[in-house]
Amino acid sequence: MSIVEASAESVTEAARLLRDGRLVAFPTETVYGLGGDATDEHAVAAIFAAKGRPQFNPLISHVLGPGEARAFVEWNDTADRLAQRFWPGPLTFVLPRTKGSAIALLTTAGLDTVAIRAPSHPVAQALIRAAGRPIAAPSANRSGAVSPTEAAHVHESLGDRVPLILDGGPCLVGVESTVLDLSGNRATLLRPGGATREAIEAVIGPISVSDALPAGDSARKSPGQLASHYAPSRPVRLDATFVGADEGLLAFGPHPLPGAMLTYNLSPTGDLGEAAANLFARMRALDRPGIGRIAVMPIPETGLGLAINDRLRRAAADDPTRPHG
Ligand code: TXA
Numbered sequence: 001m002s003i004v005e006a007s008a009e010s011v012t013e014a015a016r017l018l019r020d021g022r023l024v025a026f027p028t029e030t031v032y033g034l035g036g037d038a039t040d041e042h043a044v045a046a047i048f049a050a051k052g053r054p055q056f057n058p059l060i061s062h063v064l065g066p067g068e069a070r071a072f073v074e075w076n077d078t079a080d081r082l083a084q085r086f087w088p089g090p091l092t093f094v095l096p097r098t099k100g101s102a103i104a105l106l107t108t109a110g111l112d113t114v115a116i117r118a119p120s121h122p123v124a125q126a127l128i129r130a131a132g133r134p135i136a137a138p139s140a141n142r143s144g145a146v147s148p149t150e151a152a153h154v155h156e157s158l159g160d161r162v163p164l165i166l167d168g169g170p171c172l173v174g175v176e177s178t179v180l181d182l183s184g185n186r187a188t189l190l191r192p193g194g195a196t197r198e199a200i201e202a203v204i205g206p207i208s209v210s211d212a213l214p215a216g217d218s219a220r221k222s223p224g225q226l227a228s229h230y231a232p233s234r235p236v237r238l239d240a241t242f243v244g245a246d247e248g249l250l251a252f253g254p255h256p257l258p259g260a261m262l263t264y265n266l267s268p269t270g271d272l273g274e275a276a277a278n279l280f281a282r283m284r285a286l287d288r289p290g291i292g293r294i295a296v297m298p299i300p301e302t303g304l305g306l307a308i309n310d311r312l313r314r315a316a317a318d319d320p321t322r323p324h325g
């Protein structure tokens with residue numbers, strides 16, 4: 001394994017690895033991705049293996065823009081209007097696969113739809129361009145664990161499972177892309193993320209929200225919406241109004257609760273964008289020996305707060321199969 005600063009040379013080397021069917025971790029504006037050639041069943045199988053990810057959970061294919069997307073999915077007007085506003089950026093569309101789509105069946109877990117997005121991070125764009133093919137990439141962490149927003153997090157989580165990690169600095173958005181299903185009659189939010197519901201509705205009007213949100217138990221349209229996810233190894237307690245002596249505190253706003261063993265404030269000014277960017281790194285920092293539990297102060301359920309609270313609820317969901325360490 002090696003962490004290499006992103007540069008023209010290292011991106012070229014990474015693209016060569018991808019074309020050889022190998023995996024590369026790379027920065028996007030949301031989180032670091034574990035990339036493989038989305039058209040190569042073997043490469044995609046290697047992604048699932050490296051993450052320990054169930055193969056029924058499909059991956060997002062990353063492209064440069066609508067021009068490339070049209071080769072793989074049945075593009076439509078709604079996608080077009082949203083892409084004009086949000087691409088490149090943290091919005092993923094679920095669209096029907098085209099006949100003869102080159103996206104590997106394993107990438108979509110055998111579904112007849114494809115999740116596709118154009119990331120805005122310049123290193124991600126350079127890598128897709130140099131590879132000359134769509135890149136399948138889930139977050140670059142072991143399945144179920146906290147997503148990586150820095151190159152070092154990828155190494156902590158995946159170690160030698162990934163031959164090359166391109167370091168492009170900390171991710172500016174900090175939570176994953178919004179996943180929006182555009183394959184049916186009505187646009188449906190499958191996963192809240194970096195593009196806010198409010199901003200999406202400003203472009204296309206009211207959207208539906210999947211039953212599976214937030215962390216519900218009904219049959220899930222987005223197979224990745226497992227209740228427990230994004231989980232640190234310590235228990236997480238939400239909406240804290242006091243702090244126990246053995247707890248670390250994830251604070252929000254100008255009045256952090258007193259009494260925690262260790263406190264990180266997601267945003268002292270109460271800025272949700274800043275809080276999203278800090279979320280996963282601070283969660284990791286509190287997930288350490290000596291701390292019995294992570295208490296989290298309430299976060300408003302608007303704008304990026306939807307994505308932040310979704311991740312926090314999943315981190316708090318009790319699941320005996322939760323990975324530790
Ligand atoms: O920001 C992001 O989206 C990051 C970066 C690397 O791009 N990627 C990411 O991928 O978060 P992943 O694999 O952790 O999450 C993909 C989500 C999952 O919830 C999955 O179930 C859903 O997208 N998904 C993928 N394909 C789908 C499909 N055809 N239909 C419904 N949901 C799909």
Ligand code: MG
Nearest residue numbers: 138139140147
């Ligand atoms: Mg993930």
